[in-house]
Amino acid sequence: MTTNQALFERACQSIPGGVNSPVRAFRSVGGTPRFIAKAKDAYLWDEEGKQYIDYLGSWGPAIVGHAHPEVVEAVQKAAENGLSYGAPTKAEIELAECLIARIPSLEEVRLTSSGTEATMSAIRLARGFTGRNKIIKFEGCYHGHSDGLLVKAGSGLLTFGNPTSAGVPAEFAQHTLVLSYNQIDDVKAAFAKYGSEIACVIVEPIAGNMNLVKPIPGFLETLKEQCQAHGALLIFDEVMTGFRAGPQGVQGLTGITPDLSTFAKVIGGGMPVGAFGGRRDIMQYVAPVGPVYQAGTLSGNPVAVAAGLKTLEIIARPGFYEQLSRTAEMLTQGLTQLAKEAGIAFSADYVGGMFGIYFRETPPTTLEEAGDVNADQFKQFFHLMLDAGVHLAPSSYEAGFVSAAHHDNIINQTLEIAKVAFSQLT
Numbered sequence: 001m002t003t004n005q006a007l008f009e010r011a012c013q014s015i016p017g018g019v020n021s022p023v024r025a026f027r028s029v030g031g032t033p034r035f036i037a038k039a040k041d042a043y044l045w046d047e048e049g050k051q052y053i054d055y056l057g058s059w060g061p062a063i064v065g066h067a068h069p070e071v072v073e074a075v076q077k078a079a080e081n082g083l084s085y086g087a088p089t090k091a092e093i094e095l096a097e098c099l100i101a102r103i104p105s106l107e108e109v110r111l112t113s114s115g116t117e118a119t120m121s122a123i124r125l126a127r128g129f130t131g132r133n134k135i136i137k138f139e140g141c142y143h144g145h146s147d148g149l150l151v152k153a154g155s156g157l158l159t160f161g162n163p164t165s166a167g168v169p170a171e172f173a174q175h176t177l178v179l180s181y182n183q184i185d186d187v188k189a190a191f192a193k194y195g196s197e198i199a200c201v202i203v204e205p206i207a208g209n210m211n212l213v214k215p216i217p218g219f220l221e222t223l224k225e226q227c228q229a230h231g232a233l234l235i236f237d238e239v240m241t242g243f244r245a246g247p248q249g250v251q252g253l254t255g256i257t258p259d260l261s262t263f264a265k266v267i268g269g270g271m272p273v274g275a276f277g278g279r280r281d282i283m284q285y286v287a288p289v290g291p292v293y294q295a296g297t298l299s300g301n302p303v304a305v306a307a308g309l310k311t312l313e314i315i316a317r318p319g320f321y322e323q324l325s326r327t328a329e330m331l332t333q334g335l336t337q338l339a340k341e342a343g344i345a346f347s348a349d350y351v352g353g354m355f356g357i358y359f360r361e362t363p364p365t366t367l368e369e370a371g372d373v374n375a376d377q378f379k380q381f382f383h384l385m386l387d388a389g390v391h392l393a394p395s396s397y398e399a400g401f402v403s404a405a406h407h408d409n410i411i412n413q414t415l416e417i418a419k420v421a422f423s424q425l426t
């Protein structure tokens with residue numbers, strides 16, 4: 001038995017499924033998760049000392065590369081002054097001001113400790129502000145694991161949802177209308193039927209949780225239009241895309257301004273930080289000024305905020321996003337070319353420092369298309385790459401991430417390994 005196998009067996013005795021977040025368990029690709037002992041720059045090392053080129057990037061946060069010396073120094077300095085106070089700090093203001101300065105739609109923000117808390121709180125706020133209960137989400141978009149968001153579409157078009165998790169009361173799911181991503185007509189039909197009851201629409205403005213799926217022209221515009229016309233709030237969940245798709249998130253790329261936005265991942269630089277924010281008149285509904293309760297013992301934690309602030313400083317340096325996009329482009333174009341040479345049906349896409357690889361001819365635009373891939377070839381490819389020292393996301397429904405530390409030689413090395421892997425697919 002290998003060390004990773006022994007650790008996995010041991011983990012399964014004390015932790016459900018051996019992991020603290022389900023996708024880490026490799027259920028959709030099979031095999032044994034690698035237990036990570038160390039990460040630096042673009043690399044991971046497992047407990048067996050094996051090195052991997054990392055395309056997980058901690059699922060998004062590791063945008064400047066792992067253990068960036070400036071981030072580590074900022075964390076160490078903050079830690080020396082105490083780990084948590086339960087009282088306000090100057091650094092929290094700096095982080096709030098930094099987010100507001102960079103993200104077009106933000107006038108005020110509240111910090112949380114995770115993306116789940118940020119989206120859950122933004123939805124509560126939208127309900128409190130509008131005095132309405134119903135929300136719209138899109139199948140295949142993930143917004144964290146709060147009850148009302150673990151919902152799939154109901155049995156008929158425009159019927160309210162059903163829970164996707166045991167333990168979520170059907171009554172909670174019944175406030176959530178689940179529509180198909182990129183289906184503009186469904187959005188219009190939903191508003192035509194329920195317009196006056198809808199508190200908000202929450203969307204990943206570029207989806208990263210059904211692999212990378214971009215919005216078709218007109219989709220986000222329709223959400224904005226319909227929300228405005230019916231007095232509902234538009235929430236962009238930029239937990240993944242914020243500071244990852246571009247320096248101002250998807251709202252900066254598209255010019256579409258949501259009423260509320262949520263962030264996490266990059267803004268904590270690898271530490272637990274989330275945020276929700278938006279229009280001041282809406283944010284003024286949050287306690288203690290307003291009636292919508294929201295709180296957190298570790299919200300705005302000084303060590304986590306220090307990591308986030310330093311990360312935001314590094315990514316604002318000239319040329320950062322140009323280099324990041326060029327890296328993602330080099331990787332995705334290289335993989336596409338190699339797959340073509342090997343005669344494999346394959347496509348890839350990217351935005352900023354996130355990318356998708358698809359074992360199908362064209363990038364998907366819907367959840368259905370995202371599932372319509374050669375899953376068997378993905379699994380083989382994943383394991384061939386892993387064995388050869390490249391750690392991709394262990395599911396064909398997940399996006400991948402590059403960092404500023406993924407230099408050209410690392411991408412070239414990845415492509416050499418991929419060339420061999422493509423040639424071995426059956």
Ligand SMILES: Cc1ncc(COP(=O)(O)O)c(C=O)c1O
Nearest residue numbers: 114115116142143144239240264
């Ligand atoms: C778009 C999006 N929203 C929300 C979340 C939940 O964030 P967290 O895992 O920090 O709770 C995620 C996590 O992957 C996400 O990708």
